[in-house]
Amino acid sequence: MKQNVTARSVVIVVVILVCVFGIIGFPKSTADLKKNWDNNIRLGLDLKGGSRLVLQVQVQDALKGEADIVINRLKDDLKKQNITWTDIERNDPPTVADADSIQINVKGVPATQSSSFRNLVNDRDSDWVLTPTSSSDYVLRMKPTELLALKKDTVDREIQTIGNRIDQLGLAEKSVQQYGRDDYQILVQLPGVDDPARVKELIGTTAVLEVTAVTDGPFPTRDAALAAHGGVLPLNTKVDKALSRGGSEGEQWYLVSRNAVITGREMRNARAGQDQSLGRSWETDFTLSQDGGKRFGAFTGANIGNRLAVVLDNNIVSVATIQSKIDDSGRITGLGSQDEAVDLARYLRSGSLPAGIVYLEERSVGPSLGADSIHQGFVAGIAGLIAVVAVMLVYYKRSGVNAVLALILNAVVLLAAVSYFSAVLTLPGIAGIILTVGMAVDSNVLIFERIREELRAGKAVVSAVDAGFSKAWWTIVDTHVTTVVSCAFLFLFGEGPVKGFAVTLVIGLIANVFTAVFVSRTIFDYELSGHRRMEALSI
Amino acid sequence: MELFKNTNFDFLRWKWPFIGASLVLSVSGILSIVAHGGLKYGIDFKGGALMTVRFAYPPPIDKIRSAMAQKVKGDISVQNFTDPASKDEVAIGTELQEERQLNVNRQAMADVLTATFGQPQSGKLDFNNTSQQALMDRLRDPLARAGASLNEQQLQTLVTNVLRFRDTPPRSGLVTNFDELSSVSGVTPAIINTLKQECYLAPFNIRNVEMVGPKVGAELRTKALLATLYALGGMLVYIAFRFEWIYGLGAVIACFHDTIITVGLFSLFNKDIDMTVIAALLTLVGYSMNDTIVIFDRIREDLKFMRRDPLETVMNRAVNQTLSRTVMTSGLTFLTVIALFIWGGPVLHNFSFALVCGIIIGTYSSVFVASPIVLFWHNYADKRKRRTGPAPAVAPARAEALRKSPTTRAAK
Numbered sequence: 024m025k026q027n028v029t030a031r032s033v034v035i036v037v038v039i040l041v042c043v044f045g046i047i048g049f050p051k052s053t054a055d056l057k058k059n060w061d062n063n064i065r066l067g068l069d070l071k072g073g074s075r076l077v078l079q080v081q082v083q084d085a086l087k088g089e090a091d092i093v094i095n096r097l098k099d100d101l102k103k104q105n106i107t108w109t110d111i112e113r114n115d116p117p118t119v120a121d122a123d124s125i126q127i128n129v130k131g132v133p134a135t136q137s138s139s140f141r142n143l144v145n146d147r148d149s150d151w152v153l154t155p156t157s158s159s160d161y162v163l164r165m166k167p168t169e170l171l172a173l174k175k176d177t178v179d180r181e182i183q184t185i186g187n188r189i190d191q192l193g194l195a196e197k198s199v200q201q202y203g204r205d206d207y208q209i210l211v212q213l214p215g216v217d218d219p220a221r222v223k224e225l226i227g228t229t230a231v232l233e234v235t236a237v238t239d240g241p242f243p244t245r246d247a248a249l250a251a252h253g254g255v256l257p258l259n260t261k262v263d264k265a266l267s268r269g270g271s272e273g274e275q276w277y278l279v280s281r282n283a284v285i286t287g288r289e290m291r292n293a294r295a296g297q298d299q300s301l302g303r304s305w306e307t308d309f310t311l312s313q314d315g316g317k318r319f320g321a322f323t324g325a326n327i328g329n330r331l332a333v334v335l336d337n338n339i340v341s342v343a344t345i346q347s348k349i350d351d352s353g354r355i356t357g358l359g360s361q362d363e364a365v366d367l368a369r370y371l372r373s374g375s376l377p378a379g380i381v382y383l384e385e386r387s388v389g390p391s392l393g394a395d396s397i398h399q400g401f402v403a404g405i406a407g408l409i410a411v412v413a414v415m416l417v418y419y420k421r422s423g424v425n426a427v428l429a430l431i432l433n434a435v436v437l438l439a440a441v442s443y444f445s446a447v448l449t450l451p452g453i454a455g456i457i458l459t460v461g462m463a464v465d466s467n468v469l470i471f472e473r474i475r476e477e478l479r480a481g482k483a484v485v486s487a488v489d490a491g492f493s494k495a496w497w498t499i500v501d502t503h504v505t506t507v508v509s510c511a512f513l514f515l516f517g518e519g520p521v522k523g524f525a526v527t528l529v530i531g532l533i534a535n536v537f538t539a540v541f542v543s544r545t546i547f548d549y550e551l552s553g554h555r556r557m558e559a560l561s562i
Numbered sequence: 563m564e565l566f567k568n569t570n571f572d573f574l575r576w577k578w579p580f581i582g583a584s585l586v587l588s589v590s591g592i593l594s595i596v597a598h599g600g601l602k603y604g605i606d607f608k609g610g611a612l613m614t615v616r617f618a619y620p621p622p623i624d625k626i627r628s629a630m631a632q633k634v635k636g637d638i639s640v641q642n643f644t645d646p647a648s649k650d651e652v653a654i655g656t657e658l659q660e661e662r663q664l665n666v667n668r669q670a671m672a673d674v675l676t677a678t679f680g681q682p683q684s685g686k687l688d689f690n691n692t693s694q695q696a697l698m699d700r701l702r703d704p705l706a707r708a709g710a711s712l713n714e715q716q717l718q719t720l721v722t723n724v725l726r727f728r729d730t731p732p733r734s735g736l737v738t739n740f741d742e743l744s745s746v747s748g749v750t751p752a753i754i755n756t757l758k759q760e761c762y763l764a765p766f767n768i769r770n771v772e773m774v775g776p777k778v779g780a781e782l783r784t785k786a787l788l789a790t791l792y793a794l795g796g797m798l799v800y801i802a803f804r805f806e807w808i809y810g811l812g813a814v815i816a817c818f819h820d821t822i823i824t825v826g827l828f829s830l831f832n833k834d835i836d837m838t839v840i841a842a843l844l845t846l847v848g849y850s851m852n853d854t855i856v857i858f859d860r861i862r863e864d865l866k867f868m869r870r871d872p873l874e875t876v877m878n879r880a881v882n883q884t885l886s887r888t889v890m891t892s893g894l895t896f897l898t899v900i901a902l903f904i905w906g907g908p909v910l911h912n913f914s915f916a917l918v919c920g921i922i923i924g925t926y927s928s929v930f931v932a933s934p935i936v937l938f939w940h941n942y943a944d945k946r947k948r949r950t951g952p953a954p955a956v957a958p959a960r961a962e963a964l965r966k967s968p969t970t971r972a973a974k
Contacts, residue, residue: 069909072729077778218693223665382664385773390725391735392614392769392909398731399907406905407898414894450909451838457902458845458917461895465852465887468894472887494863501804501855506848508796513844516789518782521841528845 028552031545038537039432042439063442067449069520070397072390073214074222077383080207083122084378085177086165087113088288090127093148093163095282097129100143106136119207123170127151127163134158178207180377185211188225188372208383217389224369227376232290233283236322237330237342240277241265248276263332265339277339279332284322289315293371295364298356305364306356309371316351324348335370400453407457411464419471422562425546426467429538433463436534437527446530449523459531465502466539469495471562478562488547492540499540503532569882573929574874574937580930584819591826598829604836604912605772607786609779610658611667614770614908615675616651618736621766623652629678630654633670648908651769661775668771680764689761690728690736691768697721697761704760710752720748735767786840793844794818797851805858812935813854816927817847824920833912842916849895850924853888854932860884861933873940877933892925 046063050056068075090113101108109131116124132140137158144153144163151163165173178201186199194213202210213222238260242248248262249255256262257278265275293309311319323345333341333355343355358364411430416423437456441448474491482490507529514525595601605612615621627640636657643651656667672691676682687700698721705711712720727746728737740758743749774782794814802810821843828835860880868876899921903914 216693220665220669381661383661383775384778385664385668385771387771389729389735389767389769391616391729391733391767394730395734396907396909399905399910403902403905403907407901410897410901411894414890414897418890450907451841451913454902454906454910454913457898458895461898462849462852464894465891468887468890469856472884472890475886476883498856498859501859502852504800505797505851505855506845508800509793509844509848509851512789512793512796513841516785516792517837517841521837524838524841 028545028548031541032549035432035542035545039435042435045439045442046435064438065445065447066393066397067447067452067520067523068212068214068386068393069388069450070393070400070448070453071214072217072388072393073212074216074219074385074387075519076211076213076219076223076385077202078209078211078380079119079383080178080181080209080377081379081381082119082174082177082207083116083125085173086122086125086170087115088286088377089165089173090125091283091286093151094127097127097144097148100147101140104139104143106132106140106143108132122174125165125170129161129163130159132159132161174207177377178209181380182209184376185209185226188227189213189222209380215390217387219385219387223382226380227369227372232287232371233334234285234319234331235283235334236280236326237332238278238280240279240342241275243274243276245276248278252278263334263337263339265332265342275339277332277342279334279339283334284331285311285315285319288312288377289318290371293368295361295368304356305358305361306354307358307364307367307371308354309352309368311351311353313351319353320348320350323353333367333370340370341367396450400450400457404453404457404460408460411460415464415467419562422471422474422547425543426464426471428546429467429543430460430463432542433531433534433538434460436538437531440530440534441527444526444530446526447523448527449520451520451524452527455524455527456531459528459535462506463531463535463539466495466499466535467543469498470539470543474562485551488551492544496540499536503536506532569885570878571882571885572878573881574878574934577930577934577937580926581934584823584927584931587823588819588826591823591829594826594829598832601825602829602832602834603779603783604834604839605655605774605779606836607779607783609774609776611656611664611671611771611773613654613668613671613768613772614651615654616648616735616767616769617679618650618738618765620650621652625678626652626654626675629674630656630671633674634667643908643911651908658773658775661777664773664775668773672768675766675768676764679766681762684762686760686762688764689740689757690764690766692761694718694721694725697725700760701756704756705753708752708756710750710756716748720753723748735769736765737763739763782837786837789840790821790844790847793847797847801851801855801858805862808936808939809858812932812939813851813858815935816854816932817850817924819931820846820850820920820923820927823923824916827919828912828916831915833915836912838910838913839916842913842920846917846920846924849921850927853892853925853928856884856887857881857928857933873937877937881929881933888925888928892921896921 046060047056048059048063050059094111094113098111108129111127111129113125113127116122137155140161141153144151144161148163150169151165154162154164156162182199182201186197189197189199189211194215196214198210198212200210202208211222211226213219216222238257239251240248242251245262245264260278261281262276263279265277289312291310291312293307296306296308298304298306326345327347328345330342330344332339333343341355341358343357355367358367408430412427415426415430419426434456437459440446441452446452470491473495474487477487477490478484510525510529510532514522514529517525621642623640623642627638630638630640634656636659637655638657639653639655641653641655643649643653654671656671658664658667676688680688687696689697692700698717701721702717705717723746724743727733727743729735733742737743740754740761740763743754743757744751794817797817798810798814800810801813824843824846825835828839857880860883861877864876864880864883868879896918899914899917902910903918906914
């Protein structure tokens with residue numbers, strides 16, 4: 024019996040050491056202690072201050088972009104094979120829920136060329152399924168596996184792009200990750216940032232960026248633009264309005280080509296800078312992807328002296344004259360001011376998100392509230408702990424000490440688990456710890472009450488303790504299982520701070536089974552083994 | 563010290579009055595909910611924008627509301643916090659009809675506050691609402707001009723210290739006089755002068771901004787409901803497995819009863835229900851189950867030894883035996899929860915309120931709701947058996963209960 028106690032005591036001591044190490048490491052000074060504590064116990068945003076953004080990737084934008092590429096390629100191929108058509112265009116799914124309905128409508132392929140058309144499509148666009156709707160019209164829809172793959176890829180790239188952009192802020196602990204299971208949502212957590220406006224600007228919101236050839240303009244109104252062409256738009260052009268700068272010239276309208284030379288997908292990065300040589304005028308530098316660079320090079324090489332427009336969400340933000348062939352990195356010069364250059368860079372950058380984003384949720388906790396919350400949680404915790412300890416000591420006398428030790432160990436194990444699992448401590452999490460104290464003491468109460476009963480029934484001390492522990496065991500298991508089940512569902516369905524609460528409560532309860540049963544028992548056995556025959560137990 | 567040695571109260575004699583009391587409480591809760599037109603959802607479930615602002619003086623609610631109404635569309639609510647730890651704090655809520663308003667509303671609300679209470683025209687920076695980066699950028703050149711120039715590292719340390727001073731209690735985000743900053747390490751009179759030139763002290767501090775689009779609000783409502791239903795279902799299964807099915811049903815009905823009364827109390831006291839409140843409710847469900855299980859466990863054990871006695875007597879005995887434990891545990895858990903309620907601060911206020919109510923109700927329901935249900939069922943089942951055929955040696959329901967108890971370990 025004595026060896027048993029020794030062995031168990033060793034186990035307990037080892038556990039304590041491991042836990043303490045997990046919380047404060049090997050501190051060599053008070054400053055070290057605080058540093059280790061801060062590193063190991065990570066505070067959630069609601070305690071540290073910071074912002075939490077949930078945004079939804081508008082995957083339909085990426086699907087539309089892909090459809091556009093396919094349309095351009097198809098038109099080229101059909102021309103090469105001398106297959107005629109009257110119209111090829113795609114539909115316009117407006118929301119994420121409709122994204123899967125993307126389709127390309129081909130009209131006017133003569134019946135005589137239908138078989139070569141079908142062969143061509145099956146060859147070159149094998150990701151799409153071709154269905155004829157009449158003798159000369161067809162519909163192309165993306166294969167479901169391709170849809171899924173493209174949407175997933177879009178979200179992944181979006182996460183990466185957003186992450187890169189936020190990196191510029193130099194935040195130590197930001198995180199950008201997928202959120203939820205299948206609604207294309209991204210969670211961005213920014214500790215220490217209590218006004219995310221600047222971050223949202225860096226991330227950008229729109230996606231439809233096009234760089235396209237300007238065919239005519241500027242005109243003062245839309246009608247004037249049409250009138251200049253006999254009231255009818257030339258083939259493949261549209262009329263877009265330029266964003267006015269400082270309201271000096273009034274509205275300006277341009278005729279631009281419908282087929283963009285580069286879209287946001289090819290834009291890699293853009294920055295404002297100053298022209299180092301003459302006059303330090305402001306310019307915007309941009310870089311394109313390799314593919315984009317090739318196409319841009321071909322276009323600019325053939326169009327020196329003509330103009331191109333940067334169009335964002337159907338608004339022209341800049342018109343520039345092509346001065347030389349540009350491949351994958353170029354400059355837009357001659358901008359009026361630093362603001363203009365910075366804004367243009369921002370527009371170009373925002374266009375290079377693979378798809379647009381809509382913010383669904385935004386929560387920011389200021390640092391003063393965070394500090395207050397920590398303070399309040401701490402005070403409430405200490406108050407609760409003191410109350411419980413006092414009552415246990417008064418009601419159960421020396422055995423109460425047993426319970427208090429088990430409780431304290433419980434809290435230590437809980438904190439260590441939080442540290443080892445890299446869980447994040449939130450304010451509800453602190454409430455969970457406080458609640459664990461109250462509920463954990465239940466196990467001890469169950470055991471002690473049972474021991475008292477057995478003693479009243481006349482059993483000897485040692486067998487009373489035995490009976491108390493063994494009879495209470497299954498009840499303890501039952502009660503813990505039900506609360507853990509409850510918390511498991513809370514963990515599955517909750518988010519952020521509430522998840523933190525579920526985690527701390529569950530860990531606390533599991534730790535409690537260890538401390539209330541194993542540790543308490545060892546302490547009792549230690550006391551009992553010291554005396555030959557104990558007459559009475561202080562309980 | 564022992565409070566409940568060998569008690570012998572006849573609890574179950576009072577089952578009808580207490581069931582009556584339960585019904586009254588539940589119904590009044592439901593009526594209150596109906597009268598208010600449904601549950602009072604917090605921002606988590608309703609969507610909207612909620613800005614928590616602390617003022618340096620008792621905030622003028624009406625002035626805030628009318629100023630907001632001019633710039634922000636939709637319903638506006640401005641409420642004082644009821645929590646004692648947060649005096650002079652208001653929660654300003656606006657509606658968000660669609661996600662795209664998320665950006666607009668936040669900026670509009672902040673602008674209205676600055677225009678109404680701050681000094682937007684002075685060109686100075688609002689010290690009480692500024693961030694680290696903004697303050698550093700603002701002070702860099704003026705400090706150099708004042709002859710107190712600092713390198714980047716020193717500037718960062720200074721600003722960090724100053725802001726930490728501002729944000730920790732008792733200032734908690736609101737500094738009322740720049741001279742208070744002289745106690746911060748690294749702050750010289752020259753720096754204070756520069757601060758006075760470049761910044762002003764607005765009488766308010768924006769503590770917290772939460773904006774939830776309507777889509778997310780609807781999703782969270784669904785999740786909360788599912789979590790609650792699944793949790794109750796999971797427990798029903800577990801208890802039906804460990805005891806017999808009627809015990810499971812009794813326990814679940816008791817928990818359901820607790821939840822309804824607690825939610826009703828929320829409606830009566832006009833408190834918001836948000837995600838943390840749901841967490842509290844689920845914890846309650848777990849806790850109430852605990853209580854109920856302890857009593858059921860005892861009932862099952864006692865049934866083995868008291869085979870001849872009617873179920874009501876056995877139940878009474880079991881409740882009396884566990885009375886000490888019940889009072890102690892509830893009492894101790896209640897103590898910790900009351901500590902949370904009093905000192906835990908405004909963020910946890912509704913959460914701890916739910917727990918405070920729930921623990922009282924949960925304890926009460928284990929004795930006066932769960933057990934009577936089992937009792938009623940058994941009496942009903944026994945009556946039917948007696949009417950339809952000869953009574954077997956042991957009442958069949960009880961036999962099944964005995965069958966399901968775990969094998970007891972040999973007494974050592």
